[in-house]
Amino acid sequence: MKKLKLLFLSLLVSCSTAKVVIDYDGDTNFANYKSFDFYEDNGENLNEFDVKRITDAIYNHLINSDFSQSKTPDFFIYFDTKINENVSRNTIGIGVGSGGRNGGFGISGGIPIGGEKVQEQLIIKFIDAKTNLLFWEGSYSDVVKQNRKPEERKKQLEKVVLKILNEFPPK
16 A cells, blocks of 8 residues: 555656756856856736736845846846646546447536636846857746636746756756
């Protein structure tokens, strides 16, 4: 029974869709980057509230990691999201059936539970200020509730930014 529980738990964890993906230029000397600033056109697919939430989360993390914001930065930050709507994985199936020896009849359907969900991906890019070349990129993808309260959105975005930026600079 213990092995069955462990198998179920490992299957549940392995089916998780949330993940951080990073990519970077392997020739980059990350020690050269001490100051940052944000591009003005961040978050083209976001509302102003989410742009501010993400900007604040990135700013707070970098300041606490001994970076400084500057008008003449070493790198610029660009971020945006990609959203795939109407992800519904949770349903309850209802079926009615009848069958005899020579015939049968059946009806079934699915009722979504848990509300509408979307596949949301946040992408953060660091671009060298001198060369205007991308040197680091991180993204986080997860399925989230579409209709979240502002405080839920803020907490979720802070968590996502932290997960991405914990991978910067690469170890």
